[in-house]
Amino acid sequence: MSQSNIFILLIFILLTFTQSARGKECVCDLKNSDPAFPMNKLMEVETTVLQCIGTITSEKMTDLDRLVLGLQQRIKQLEDNVILLEKEDNGNLYGAVSLRIIELEIAEIQDLLGKLNRTTKDYQHLSLQTAAQLQDMKDAMEELEKFDNMQVVKKDRENQRVKRDLDQCKDELKATAGPPTVPPARCGLGRVVNVAGPRTYSLTVYGASYTFGAWGLDANPAPADKNKYWLVVLSSSNVFGHFVRQYSTLSTLLLGIGPTDIYISSSNPTTNTIQGPNMVMYGNALYYNCYNTYSVCQFNMTTRSVSTVALPNDAGYNSKFPFAHLATTYAYTDMDFATDESGVYVIYATTSNFGNVIISKVETSNPPVLSQTWSTSLHKRTVTNTFMVCGVLYATRYLDKETEEIFYSYDTTTKEERFDLNIKIKKMQANIEFLNYDPRDHLLYVYSDAYILTYELIFQ
Numbered sequence: 001m002s003q004s005n006i007f008i009l010l011i012f013i014l015l016t017f018t019q020s021a022r023g024k025e026c027v028c029d030l031k032n033s034d035p036a037f038p039m040n041k042l043m044e045v046e047t048t049v050l051q052c053i054g055t056i057t058s059e060k061m062t063d064l065d066r067l068v069l070g071l072q073q074r075i076k077q078l079e080d081n082v083i084l085l086e087k088e089d090n091g092n093l094y095g096a097v098s099l100r101i102i103e104l105e106i107a108e109i110q111d112l113l114g115k116l117n118r119t120t121k122d123y124q125h126l127s128l129q130t131a132a133q134l135q136d137m138k139d140a141m142e143e144l145e146k147f148d149n150m151q152v153v154k155k156d157r158e159n160q161r162v163k164r165d166l167d168q169c170k171d172e173l174k175a176t177a178g179p180p181t182v183p184p185a186r187c188g189l190g191r192v193v194n195v196a197g198p199r200t201y202s203l204t205v206y207g208a209s210y211t212f213g214a215w216g217l218d219a220n221p222a223p224a225d226k227n228k229y230w231l232v233v234l235s236s237s238n239v240f241g242h243f244v245r246q247y248s249t250l251s252t253l254l255l256g257i258g259p260t261d262i263y264i265s266s267s268n269p270t271t272n273t274i275q276g277p278n279m280v281m282y283g284n285a286l287y288y289n290c291y292n293t294y295s296v297c298q299f300n301m302t303t304r305s306v307s308t309v310a311l312p313n314d315a316g317y318n319s320k321f322p323f324a325h326l327a328t329t330y331a332y333t334d335m336d337f338a339t340d341e342s343g344v345y346v347i348y349a350t351t352s353n354f355g356n357v358i359i360s361k362v363e364t365s366n367p368p369v370l371s372q373t374w375s376t377s378l379h380k381r382t383v384t385n386t387f388m389v390c391g392v393l394y395a396t397r398y399l400d401k402e403t404e405e406i407f408y409s410y411d412t413t414t415k416e417e418r419f420d421l422n423i424k425i426k427k428m429q430a431n432i433e434f435l436n437y438d439p440r441d442h443l444l445y446v447y448s449d450a451y452i453l454t455y456e457l458i459f460q
Helices: 003-012 039-088 093-145 153-175 250-255
Strands: 012-018 026-031 192-203 213-218 229-233 241-246 258-261 272-284 285-290 295-300 304-312 322-325 329-330 336-340 343-349 356-363 369-379 385-389 392-400 403-413 424-426 434-438 441-448 451-459
Touching: 039 093, 093 385, 192 250, 192 403, 192 424, 213 272, 213 434, 213 441, 229 272, 241 250, 272 343, 272 434, 285 441, 336 434, 356 392, 369 403, 385 434
Parallel strands: 272 336, 336 385
Antiparallel strands: 012 026, 192 451, 213 229, 229 241, 241 258, 272 285, 285 295, 295 304, 322 329, 336 343, 343 356, 356 369, 385 392, 392 403, 403 424, 434 441, 441 451
8 A cells, every 4th residue: 555545544544554474465454543433322312302203293282283173163163153143043032042052152162272271381391391302402413423523414414505595596586587567566466366255254233134335444544443344334225324333343343342333414315425335435534425416425534524526527326327237236336436555446437438437536635636537448337346456447247146257457557458357256145235445455345235245356
């Protein structure tokens, strides 16, 4: 063996060199001066890992999953029983029995919550214990790594980390390759391609007799009012309304708890009261069709004052250009109001535009004013509802009792019209009297034959 090779080997290990008695044959005895690898220590770490996994997954996680699943099932049963009670309670024996059942179910839910809390506390103790075990294992592995003289494990780990960083960089480059080119990308959502739901489905506290109304969130609320919901039910011949009902949360609205009524006037119908089911709330003001006029009303919920702005004098009102389909006409829906990311719009029709839909932006000053206006080729009587998203008007039509279709769009920036969207909405009732998009949660708020619903919009 050459002296250069022996020198290279001496870099890694200590060598003892002896010459064989057989003459020219050389024999190398390699002796590692490092201490022996502590295999027992590694086996202890592996045993600790297995014990830790077994304790967490087998003994604890199963208990938590069982408790959470049981709690979900009990809450679902409680919801079903409450809905059944609301629908069938005749105020006598049935109601008393049902309430007792609900009381027992609530007690069981409270018991499950207690068990869940105790299990959670056990988890906290287990987490501390596990953290200590993990630290011990980390210290042990760092000690074991010292025996890796060639640093094979360390280099392999570094290579794996570099590879992960490269993969992540590639993914980020792909994700930020450029903004979408499909309109309308102006507010980052893209075009509406589907509707999911309903997410919410409930009869209002007014009951099934009041089939026309509207509801939703304020699309531009004050910080203190961001969770408030409003509800207007047309209580006079399904045409007129003179007050707005507010609830602090969605739960209180669904249960009818603690409403606040704000009156536009003391009687109904009269000057400045609501006509028709189409209205929106924006900036603590309700926008709607003023009674018996072709004007937009703005009702300030704080000052309780009304300001108006008139549409063109050939605009339809009093059911001249209402929403409709072959089977019926939605009375007094000449004006529709919509909110999107940029504010409030009014959708209507005029004789000069041959009864086709016109869109006007409503500036939410006091008094309100009409600003930019767009004319479309969509005849208003072929439509059942409209809404705005990112400056694009969408229109729906009645297909049958189970299905509504978003079939049309008009982009106010490009002025492009499409009649081929073919987006289906699964209905729970036959007719949709009110529909509006809320830019805060991207939901459609619907009033349908006395029921209130929400649907989620799916964007491209």
